[in-house]
Amino acid sequence: DTEVTQTPKHLVMGMTNKKSLKCEQHMGHRAMYWYKQKAKKPPELMFVYSYEKLSINESVPSRFSPECPNSSLLNLHLHALQPEDSALYLCASSPPGAADTQYFGPGTRLTVL
Amino acid sequence: GQNIDQPTEMTATEGAIVQINCTYQTSGFNGLFWYQQHAGEAPTFLSYNVLDGLEEKGRFSSFLSRSKGYSYLLLKELQMKDSASYLCAVRGPSGSARQLTFGSGTQLTVLP
Numbered sequence: 001d002t003e004v005t006q007t008p009k010h011l012v013m014g015m016t017n018k019k020s021l022k023c024e025q026h027m028g029h030r031a032m033y034w035y036k037q038k039a040k041k042p043p044e045l046m047f048v049y050s051y052e053k054l055s056i057n058e059s060v061p062s063r064f065s066p067e068c069p070n071s072s073l074l075n076l077h078l079h080a081l082q083p084e085d086s087a088l089y090l091c092a093s094s095p096p097g098a099a100d101t102q103y104f105g106p107g108t109r110l111t112v113l
Numbered sequence: 114g115q116n117i118d119q120p121t122e123m124t125a126t127e128g129a130i131v132q133i134n135c136t137y138q139t140s141g142f143n144g145l146f147w148y149q150q151h152a153g154e155a156p157t158f159l160s161y162n163v164l165d166g167l168e169e170k171g172r173f174s175s176f177l178s179r180s181k182g183y184s185y186l187l188l189k190e191l192q193m194k195d196s197a198s199y200l201c202a203v204r205g206p207s208g209s210a211r212q213l214t215f216g217s218g219t220q221l222t223v224l225p
Contacts, residue, residue, distance in 0.1 A: 042200055042218055045212060045213065048212065056212060088153075090155055100204065101158055101161055104148075104157070105155055106155050107154075109153075
């Protein structure tokens with residue numbers, strides 16, 4: 001298994017909804033990441049988990065809440081989002097080692113109404 | 114912090130060679146990555162350079178000069194499917210070893 005999977009592919013939610021994005025990898029990678037990407041912009045790092053511990057939080061609003069229940073799973077819980085939070089949310093993982101190359105999942109296209 | 118510059122757009126012809134440049138100014142450097150991203154899809158890893166010189170991988174090559182803060186991605190024998198955005202990304206110093214900072218991307222259009 002050499003891929004990062006994300007569900008759902010598309011999500012439409014209202015500003016009062018609570019939803020979760022899910023990311024999974026079975027490559028034995030011990031670092032996992034959440035990025036946000038707006039159209040025609042580069043990915044922006046949100047969170048990094050290393051060995052299931054949150055190691056980087058790039059000043060992300062508390063309406064985004066990450067969770068890493070085990071080494072293969074990464075969730076992003078969403079609550080009270082704003083329309084400007086609409087974007088492509090990308091998950092990535094990387095193996096331990098010098099290169100730490102990050103491999104991306106297909107993303108979840110989120111629309112907040 | 115990190116500052117990464119790459120051209121916004123480039124156009125080339127099928128079968129030709131194109132070079133996409135990336136310059137960076139960083140407070141620390143721990144490797145440079147190139148990713149390809151088709152519209153609406155996830156970035157896919159192309160290459161990694163941490164030492165000076167050229168890394169070749171099929172039709173794609175990447176070059177790094179750390180002293181000049183400069184890298185390029187060379188694409189040979191261009192195909193229509195190479196039309197995509199190409200992202201240069203720099204990894205910071207060891208304290209933030211897992212953190213990548215992306216450039217804004219170069220949108221390459223390959224014409225028939």
